[in-house]
Amino acid sequence: MTNSIYPLAAIVGQEELKLSLILNGINPAIAGVLIRGEKGTAKSTAVRALTELLPELEVVSGCRFSCNPERHDELCFECLASEQDPSRTSRRARLINLPLNATEDRVAGGINFSSTIKNGKTILQTGLLADAHRAILYIDEVNLLDDHIVDLILDTAASGRNVIEREGISISHPARFILIGTMNPEEGELRPQLLDRFGLCLEVKGSDDLDERVSLLTRREEFDLNPVEFCRKFVDESQRIRRQILQGRQQLxxxxxxxxxxxxxxxxxxxxxxxxxxxxxxxxxxxxxxxxxxxxxxxxxxxxxxxxxxxxIHRQRDAQPPPSPEPPQNQQNEEDSEQEKSEDRPDKPDEPESSEEPAGEQEKSGTEPPETPENREQQKGEGQEGQTPEPKEQGQDDSPRNSEEQVFEIGASFKVKKISTAKDRVTRRGSGRRSRSRVSQKQGRYSRASRNGVQGDIALDATIRAAAPHQMGRSGDLAVQLTSDDFRFKIREKRIGNLLLFLVDASGSMGSRGRMAASKGAVMSLLLDAYQKRDKVSMITFRRNEAEVNLPITNSVELAGKLLAQMPVGGRTPLSAGLIKGYEQMRNFLIREPTGRPIVIILTDGKGNVSLGDDKPVDEMLKLATSMAGETRAKYIVVDTEEDGLVTFDLARKLAGALDAEYFKIKDIQAEELVTIVREKQ
Amino acid sequence: MQKKQIYPFTAIVGQEKMKLALILNIITPGLSGVLIRGEKGTAKSTAVRALAEILPVIKIIGDSSFQLDPENEYTNYQEICRMLGQTPHVRENLTVREQKVQVVELPVGATEDRVIGTLDLEHALKKGEKRVEPGLLAQAHRGILYVDEVNLLDDHVVDILLDAAAMGVNNIEREGISFSHPARFTLVGTMNPEEGELRPQLLDRFGLCVNIKGIPSIEDRVAIMEQRIAFDENPEKFCAKWQEKSAELVAKIMRAREIYNQIEIDQKLLYEIASSCLEVGVDGHRGDIVILKTAKSLAAYHGRTKVESADISEAIELALPHRIRRQPLMEIPDSIAGLREKSQTA
Known part of the structure; x- marks a missing residue:
């Protein structure tokens, strides 16, 4: 039962997917295909079925790298070294599966330690890249692959050779493979470099044709009940495709x-x-x-x-890169989802400045479904930045209009810039993909070896080096004798998640001119990013006279999103109280996790007008900020929501200065596409 | 093996949907598991642990610790022996053992090594021979892998589960070892949604999903307390009392397993499945497939050989809640019927 593979010919629909795979089978120079799409759309099934249809290939017999006897310029060092003319055999095409938890030495190749120790000379153990030469290298969930493994694959794919320079081996061997990856875009995007390596790219989704769905259903159930019988039914069809591929190859x-x-x-x-x-x-x-x-x-x-x-599709570098399939959409109440489609974001990327929406709509409450025309108007109205209202004195924000409570919709979300904390020397545990850190688990990139690394995670190369000088004095039946003293352990690095602590200004001053919608959009974007990077989140809002922990520290980014949608706005700006609450929350977190690195993101216009003590609100705020800057484990980011205009107070910038924080305008935390950067430079 | 008495499955009061979902998974392992979402103290874990006594018996190859099926997985057995440097027994000389399907618990803090298995490197280096310690995935092959608080599982362990679940094979490519063994398991997870949701990929791997709540009826609550006290006071006596009921259930499950292959379904009903998936909007086709299997299992459980429309409605409630296409960061709905009504009135 385990050995039957669902035949490609039996896959219902998905013609483009099947075609792309067959084309790769005919012409390996296409260099692979990336299949993006929802869950349960026969992505993996189709890839596994392809191998069954590929013609056999001629290899030098006994060669570990499956050398092609026809191509003398591409032989591996072992075939070149052998004197006699290579004998040939043919074998079936292979599918090499690269699991997500594969380590560097297994992917690229490394020393075969047990033989090395027995025989006392360096023996190479080939990796998956060697197995994949002239075969298919298949990576399921390729977007979740660790960065350092991606680098290895990129290098090899670029040159067609795998160069091993590690653990005392210096070898290169041919490695040309058809790279096939499947991914679900919900879990994050691929790096553009890797994206470009895939010759073809396509999107798959489930069929919405009833008959097709039903026949798919019947076939699948039939296969599950009796796979052998089922495969027999498609033998002819499979044979036909196999012949077509073979003929195609010869014809090419x-x-x-x-x-x-x-x-x-x-x-x-x-x-x-x-x-x-x-x-x-x-x-x-x-x-x-x-x-x-x-x-x-x-x-x-x-x-x-x-x-x-x-x-x-994945190479277009227009304003909107099509491969990012569904940019995370504005989250609204469930009932709104229908209307939302219409106001989706076809022309969005040109307007990162949704933060600067003109006056006029601010009174509209977000509890109404969002109206398309209104949004259009907002976009049209951009550029009227000069018309800021009269600069108000601090404290005047407290006009009656602003003290009412309102709930604003969440503005458009976008892809955010990379935010991470700097690398240090502390060892942590954790998962996620935000900031680089040393880790105390058997994961991530092996950076160096030490006696006090993670116990059990033996660094073989260093262990042997440590044992080498003592070999004269030791005896035993192995070529290299080891004692417990020799063992060295790996020190590893990988990215792990942080705590993102949001301090959101929900005062009345934020309510004006669509700023709250834009701010919520920014927070939403950061939350989506936090989900993909697996961070913990916490949210504190401040308004009226106090700050409130709306969301204690949690992994549930969903909960944060829901809270954000319901967050009311109104009242004065107790910025100092917000800072203190944020500091408390952060301190509690650091007591529990002394090695943690919280990132505190403060969204405000900086116009604090409620003080806790006798100082003026702004002075108090800056004083607090300066002392908060003393906590070096935290990283602060201030997102300024004040709009550009003739007169600005720039208080948020001062706050950032006092906190020693990174400072952004809302539009600046948006990740820039290559094209926009180039355009600005011109 | 088990000295401690386990609270009997049949003695659990209420939570019919959860019990049904678990039973269906025993009938058809192809359903690939159930996710139980609910508040604390709603007998989630009790029910899963209690499964042990109503599980059927399977044959395994006694010579290896990978729970292999002597009939269909002999080639895998040979392969594994080869990788370990052992000589496999010929087919006729295999020792075949009978054992109950196992419930293997994956603790939230489990390390990667523990899950996928390890090579004892220190031993290998000192003695020059390989020694592989099978991980939890090997133990769970053809059994049930139970993850309590599955939403708190480390991300890299989730990746391993996804890999293994997708292929039915656990591939190890780490630190000089290249090893693989079959790992097809029924994934049972419990979680409290307040602590965060699951990643969509993992969510999709669970065949069924049930939301459970505490029971509001006073009588039932009292019954729960009484049962629990009776069990705590004298577990043996309590279990003996339920013995007969359990045996009945086991017999019913076994019968259902036998007739599953003969269950028929009308073409019309297949269309019903496909159209309801289209209507509520699900990603991909796994939803359709799971509904069909669930409906057939339901029919088998009730001793029928033909699927009825009611089976399908019931199957939809179990198979679709977590598959509905959602906005990012949206919540999982409680009931599909409610959702459909809502969309119709809108």
């Missing part, structure tokens, strides 16, 4: 590629604002594969048209 070199087609391709790439030239090359290869698959002997525009979307 004979396909004519008319020169004017190259012009067509480059025009296509140009139009779509593609970064780099890989798109052009891949598109050519993919079009040839498609022509070969369909038995044509010349590439036609039609072929190019059909492969173009798969090649371009």
């Amino acid at each position: 070199s004979k396909i004519r590629f008319p020169p004017y087609m190259r012009i067509f391709i480059s025009e296509l790439c140009n139009e779509n604002n593609v970064a780099g030239h890989r798109a052009d090359l891949i598109m050519e290869q993919a079009a040839m594969a498609l022509a070969a698959f369909e038995g044509d002997n010349e590439v036609r525009t039609d072929h190019i048209r059909r492969v173009a979307p798969m090649v371009l």
Whole structure:
């Protein structure tokens, strides 16, 4: 039962997915495919089924790297060293599965320690990259892969060779593979570098055709009940595809590629604002594969048209990169979700400045469903920044209008800049993916070895080095004799989550001019980021005369999101009280986790007007901030919600100065796309 | 093995939905588990631990500690022996043991090593021979993997679970070891949603999901207290009293397992499944598949050989709540029927 694989031919629908896999099977130069999509859409099933359909390949027999006997320029060092002409065998195509918890030495290769110790000479143990030469390297949930493993794969994919320079080995061997990854975008995006390595990219989603769903359902159940019988039913169909792939491969070199087609391709790439030239090359290869698959002997525009979307979708560098599929949407009450679709964000990325919405709407309460026209108006109205109202004296914010309570909707959310704490020498435990730290668990990148590393996590290379000088005096039946004194342990580094402590100004002054909506949007964006990086969160709001811990420290980012939606606004600005509450919360956290590194994010315009003692509110606030800056374990970030205008108080900037904090305007915490940076520079 | 008496499954008052979901998973391991969401003190853990006594007996290969099936997994057995450097027995000489399906508990603080298994490196270095310690995933193969407070599980352990659950195989590629063994398990998780939600990927791996609350009825609450006191005072006597009921349930489950393959379903009902998934909006097709399996298991449990429409409605309530497409950071709804009504009136 375990050994039956659901056949590719039996997958209902998902034609594009099947085609992309087959094209890769025909032409390995396409360099792989990234399959993005919802859960349960036959992503992994299809990839596993592909291997069954690939033709056998000729290898040098006994070669650990599956060298191609035809390509003398690409032989590995072992084949080159052997005197006689290599004998050949053929074997089935392989699917090499790279699990998420794989360590560096298993991916790239390293010393085979048990043999090394027995024989007393360095023996290489090949890694997954060697196994993957001329095979498929499959990474499920590729977006969750650790950064240092991604780097290894990038290096290898770029050069077609895996270079091992570690643990006293210095070797390189050929490693060309078809990289296939599947991912669910909800869990975070891929690094652009890695994204570009995938030749093709496509989005899959479940079918919304009833008949298709039903036939899928019947087939799956049939397979589960009797896999062997089920596979037999599709044998013919599978055989046909297998033959098509084989013929396609043979045909590939004979396909004519008319020169004017190259012009067509480059025009296509140009139009779509593609970064780099890989798109052009891949598109050519993919079009040839498609022509070969369909038995044509010349590439036609039609072929190019059909492969173009798969090649371009993840490479477009226009204002809005299409690969980020559904930018996290404005969260609203459940009932609103219908209307929301209409006011989705087609033209969003051009307006990071949603923080500066004009006056006029601020009175509207967010409990009403958001109206599309209103939003449009807001966007149109941008740029009227000059018309700030008369600068008010501090304390005047307390006008009757502002003391009413309102609940504002959450403004548009966006991708935020990287926020992390600096690396230090403290060892921690934890998961997540925000800040680099030394960790006391068997995970992450092995940075160096020490006697007092994590017990049980033996650093083999260092252990042997430590034992080497003593070998003369020791005896035993192993070539290298070890005693307990020799053992060295690994010190590792990885990213782990932080505590994000939000201090949100919910005073009346925030209510005006759509600022609260924008601030909530910013907090929401940070929360979504916190979810992907697996941080703990806590939220404190301050308004009227006091600060309140709305959300004690929790892993539940959902809860924070819900609270945020319901957060009322109104009243004066007890900024000092907010700071103190935040400090208390942070201190309690640090007592429990002395090695923790909280990140305190303060969203305010800085216009505090309630003081706790006898000082003026602003002086008191700055004094408090200066003493808070003494806690070096914390990192502070001030997000200024004051809008630009003729007269600004810049109090938030002063607060940031006193806290020794990073200072941002709301629009500045948005991650900039490559293109926008370039444009600004020009 | 178990000296301590376990509170009998059949003696749990109320929480029918949870009990049903657990029973269905025993009937059809292909449902791949259940997530139980609820407040503290609602017999979540009691119910899962009590499963042990109503689980069926399976055959395993006695020569290895990987719970392998002597009929279908002989090749895996050979493979594992090869990786460990042992010589496998020929098929005829295998020792086959019978044992109950196991409930393996995965503690929230479990290290990665404990979950996937380890190579004893120090031993390997000093003596030059391999010694592999199977992890929890190996123990849970063909059994039940129970995670209390699953939402607090370390992220990297979740990744391991996802990997293993997706493939049915535990692949180890760490620190010089390359090893793999089959790991198909029924994942049972309990959680208190106040402490945070699960990652969508992991959520999707649970076949069924039930939300449970404390019981509001006074009589039932009193009954719960009485039962509990009776159990605490004299566990043996209490369990003996429920012995017969348990045996009945076991027989019913066994019968259902036997007839599951013969259950029929009308084409019309398949359309009903597909259209309800489309209507409420779920990601992918796993929802459809799980509803079908659940409905068939329900029919089998009731001793019928044909799925009825009511089975499907019941299956939907169990299989869909956690699969509905949600806005980021939205909550999981309590009832599908309610949700559909709401969307119809809107």
